[in-house]
Amino acid sequence: MLNSIRFSIAAGEHAAILGPNGCGKSTLIGCITRDFYPLRRDPAGSVRILGRENWNVFDLRPLLGIVSTDLMDACRRDLSGLEAVLSGFFSSIGLWTNHQVTAAMREKALEVLETLEIAHLADRSVDRMSSGEARRILIGRALVHGPRALILDEPTNSLDLRAVRELRDSLRKLAASGISIILVTHHLPDIIPEIGRVILLRGGRLFRDGPKRDVLTAGVLSELFGIPVEVAQHDDYFQLW
Numbered sequence: 001m002l003n004s005i006r007f008s009i010a011a012g013e014h015a016a017i018l019g020p021n022g023c024g025k026s027t028l029i030g031c032i033t034r035d036f037y038p039l040r041r042d043p044a045g046s047v048r049i050l051g052r053e054n055w056n057v058f059d060l061r062p063l064l065g066i067v068s069t070d071l072m073d074a075c076r077r078d079l080s081g082l083e084a085v086l087s088g089f090f091s092s093i094g095l096w097t098n099h100q101v102t103a104a105m106r107e108k109a110l111e112v113l114e115t116l117e118i119a120h121l122a123d124r125s126v127d128r129m130s131s132g133e134a135r136r137i138l139i140g141r142a143l144v145h146g147p148r149a150l151i152l153d154e155p156t157n158s159l160d161l162r163a164v165r166e167l168r169d170s171l172r173k174l175a176a177s178g179i180s181i182i183l184v185t186h187h188l189p190d191i192i193p194e195i196g197r198v199i200l201l202r203g204g205r206l207f208r209d210g211p212k213r214d215v216l217t218a219g220v221l222s223e224l225f226g227i228p229v230e231v232a233q234h235d236d237y238f239q240l241w
Helices: 025-032 057-063 069-075 081-090 103-115 131-143 161-177 218-225
Strands: 015-018 064-067 149-153 180-185 197-202 205-211 231-234 237-240
Touching: 015 025, 025 149, 025 180, 057 064, 064 069, 064 131, 069 131, 081 103, 081 131, 103 131, 131 149, 131 161, 161 180, 197 218, 205 218
Parallel strands: 015 180, 015 197, 064 149, 149 180
Antiparallel strands: 197 205, 231 237
């Protein structure tokens, strides 16, 4: 549950949302994607997305690219990498008989696969891919329709070191392309150098919000997680232990 939080993320801005388990990170993402709605209907309980409070969810979906563990689990079925990416045009999991795939859609999907350096996965079944490969296919699905923002919920969960490095490299390329990246995580190294702002949540409330060099300190994070921690920085990446 979220309580009395107030902040805004500008178009084109990159931000990370960080906090312990149960702090409200996934609930916040649900509010953005319109899976959840505020209980209160006054301005203090409103959520504005791309300047609007009221959306038809089918109009909103093409403007956001979502990557989550739940969506990854849903994609674990017998469809090819290309089919999975193409399904992003229809906000579906896979392609169905009522979906009309145009030549332009297919060309765009292949272009996205090339950009993410996973064109070799176009014909491979998703359920035969590694976790890292499947996660990048899911990013392709989120990007294929040209969204205004890419929202990633714990994107490196279950990935090995190589897959994590490849995923972060892909995110750095995307961040430089102009799309907004909103990253939800509790792993500091997921916060790529291009993300300059960090929003901390604790107990469903806003705990800190500011430049990552001011927020990602031992003192602030020790208070956030309730245990003594140390923070190290290398090449604009942060690590916590």
